[in-house]
Amino acid sequence: MASEIYECLSKIAGIISENKDFLTELDREIGDSDHGINLARGFSAVMEKVNPEDADIGATLKKSGMTLLSKVGGASGPLYGTAYMEAGKVLAGKTELDAEGLKSAFEAAIAGIQKRGKAVKGEKTMLDAIIPAYETYSQKLSDGADMITALEAACNSAREGVEYTKTIIATKGRASYLGERSIGHQDPGATSSTLMLEAVLDVLKGK
Amino acid sequence: MVGIVIVSHSWKIAEGVCDLAHEMAQGHEGIIPAGGLEDGSIGTDAQRIADAIVEADTGDGVVILADIGSSIMSAETAIELLEDEGNNINVVIADAPIVEGTVCAVVEAAGGGSVDSVLKSAEESREASKL
Numbered sequence: 001m002a003s004e005i006y007e008c009l010s011k012i013a014g015i016i017s018e019n020k021d022f023l024t025e026l027d028r029e030i031g032d033s034d035h036g037i038n039l040a041r042g043f044s045a046v047m048e049k050v051n052p053e054d055a056d057i058g059a060t061l062k063k064s065g066m067t068l069l070s071k072v073g074g075a076s077g078p079l080y081g082t083a084y085m086e087a088g089k090v091l092a093g094k095t096e097l098d099a100e101g102l103k104s105a106f107e108a109a110i111a112g113i114q115k116r117g118k119a120v121k122g123e124k125t126m127l128d129a130i131i132p133a134y135e136t137y138s139q140k141l142s143d144g145a146d147m148i149t150a151l152e153a154a155c156n157s158a159r160e161g162v163e164y165t166k167t168i169i170a171t172k173g174r175a176s177y178l179g180e181r182s183i184g185h186q187d188p189g190a191t192s193s194t195l196m197l198e199a200v201l202d203v204l205k206g207k
Numbered sequence: 208m209v210g211i212v213i214v215s216h217s218w219k220i221a222e223g224v225c226d227l228a229h230e231m232a233q234g235h236e237g238i239i240p241a242g243g244l245e246d247g248s249i250g251t252d253a254q255r256i257a258d259a260i261v262e263a264d265t266g267d268g269v270v271i272l273a274d275i276g277s278s279i280m281s282a283e284t285a286i287e288l289l290e291d292e293g294n295n296i297n298v299v300i301a302d303a304p305i306v307e308g309t310v311c312a313v314v315e316a317a318g319g320g321s322v323d324s325v326l327k328s329a330e331e332s333r334e335a336s337k338l
Contacts (some may be wrong), residue, residue: 073250075277078284116280
């Protein structure tokens with residue numbers, strides 16, 4: 001049987017590949033039309049590097065992050081690459097994802113993205129989906145919810161975050177050149193990060 | 208001699224800027240391109256940049272000149288990768304246009320400048336008027 005982390009990465013790679021054209025189309029509207037293509041290339045390279053028997057979540061995320069740094073090409077390479085590597089650091093040695101582990105991985109990934117992109121919430125980036133998702137996840141856990149319930153709620157917040165990105169002006173990345181014309185378009189990075197969270201939820205629910 | 212790494216989304220741009228730089232600083236061996244992805248596609252690759260930094264360094268440090276978008280992010284990632292490996296090369300990123308900055312940087316480097324003075328020369332190129 002394939003390890004949990006392999007299942008998650010494989011699910012993410014599948015969902016990114018299915019949404020390749022959709023993500024690229026979103027990026028064509030406000031960016032440089034490469035988000036879907038770049039991520040699909042990156043995750044297909046990740047799937048060549050990881051094995052179903054890779055059980056150590058931390059080491060596998062690190063390997064995946066390193067691959068994304070090299071193979072994605074656009075800004076999402078260093079951003080997701082750093083996020084995966086930082087999440088990998090806090091999950092080193094773990095073979096099963098638990099509620100607290102996921103929370104600290106979430107935190108580390110966000111800190112990594114912020115360090116790399118020097119962005120904050122409200123700039124029409126992936127953070128507008130991931131930060132609300134993390135806040136909801138964390139709140140639900142403190143309210144006593146289990147990991148899956150909390151992650152379901154987090155995915156809802158991420159989707160709301162994607163909707164929110166339609167209402168704001170981009171001030172980071174290529175979309176910032178468009179200024180007010182970026183309003184009305186959802187952010188490709190917020191969209192792809194929501195797809196990744198949904199993929200993880202799918203795997204955890206299927207166990 | 209301070210090494211120079213040219214980071215671009217395009218392999219051709221990185222190579223071309225290096226060719227130009229070599230004309231200005233013949234005999235400088237440490238001008239290294241880090242352009243595009245391994246398969247030739249447009250993009251930046253932090254690992255490729257990290258390898259170029261190591262290749263460019265002769266012990267006197269390295270200045271990076273980069274183009275647009277993810278170049279800076281990938282260059283910063285490359286520097287962290289090297290730090291994580293325990294590699295303590297003195298490497299900085301110049302806030303400068305890639306062609307003009309590189310020409311100024313290599314001239315200063317070939318003249319025996321330090322990382323600080325090479326960085327300063329590269330960044331001063333922003334102020335140079337063309338007309």
